Structures are given as structure tokens and as C-alpha cells.
Amino acid sequence: METINMQKTMARLIKNKIAKVLTCSISLILGSTTLSYAAVIPPNVQLADKQEITRNNFSEPGSLDP
Structure with missing residues (x-):
């Protein structure tokens, strides 16, 4: 039983x-x-042929060490 x-x-x-x-x-x-949703682009808007994203334009220091 157990x-x-x-x-x-x-x-x-x-x-x-x-x-x-x-x-x-x-x-x-x-x-x-x-x-994720695509952007809604209004009519008659001209987009660039090449889309680019710049993540680091070297304005920040590479290191905080002296």
C-alpha cells in the first residue's frame, strides 16, 4: 500500500x-x-541609396586609464 x-x-x-x-x-x-516593426515612410520621401550607422566616431576616449 505504501x-x-x-x-x-x-x-x-x-x-x-x-x-x-x-x-x-x-x-x-x-x-x-x-x-520589430518597420518604419512607416511617408510618400514622396527620398531615401539614401546606402544606409549607414556610425556607432563610434572616436569622440570618446578608448580608455579612461592615464
């Missing part, structure tokens, strides 16, 4: 653990995805 109760308890714990893992996995996947 063995059956132990098996039921273990089965319940495993089911709860699987549910927790699935819930955490789904929330991590959905939480880590970022929603």
Missing part, C-alpha cells in the same frame, strides 16, 4: 516538474522575442 502511495506521489511530482519546466520555457521564449 509503495502505491509513493508511486502516486512521485508521478505527481514529475507531472508538476514537467509543467513548471514547460511554463518557464514558454515564458522565456515569448519574453525573449522582441517585436
Whole structure:
């Protein structure tokens, strides 16, 4: 009788653990995805042929050490 109760308890714990893992996995996947939207460009706007982003124009020092 005690063995059956132990098996039921273990089965319940495993089911709860699987549910927790699935819930955490789904929330991590959905939480880590970022929603990206394209910019709405008004009509008659001329865009540059080459789009560039300048991240560092060397105005900041490379190091704070003297």
C-alpha cells in the first residue's frame, strides 16, 4: 500500500516538474522575442541609396586609464 502511495506521489511530482519546466520555457521564449516593426515612410520621401550607422566616431576616449 505504501509503495502505491509513493508511486502516486512521485508521478505527481514529475507531472508538476514537467509543467513548471514547460511554463518557464514558454515564458522565456515569448519574453525573449522582441517585436520589430518597420518604419512607416511617408510618400514622396527620398531615401539614401546606402544606409549607414556610425556607432563610434572616436569622440570618446578608448580608455579612461592615464
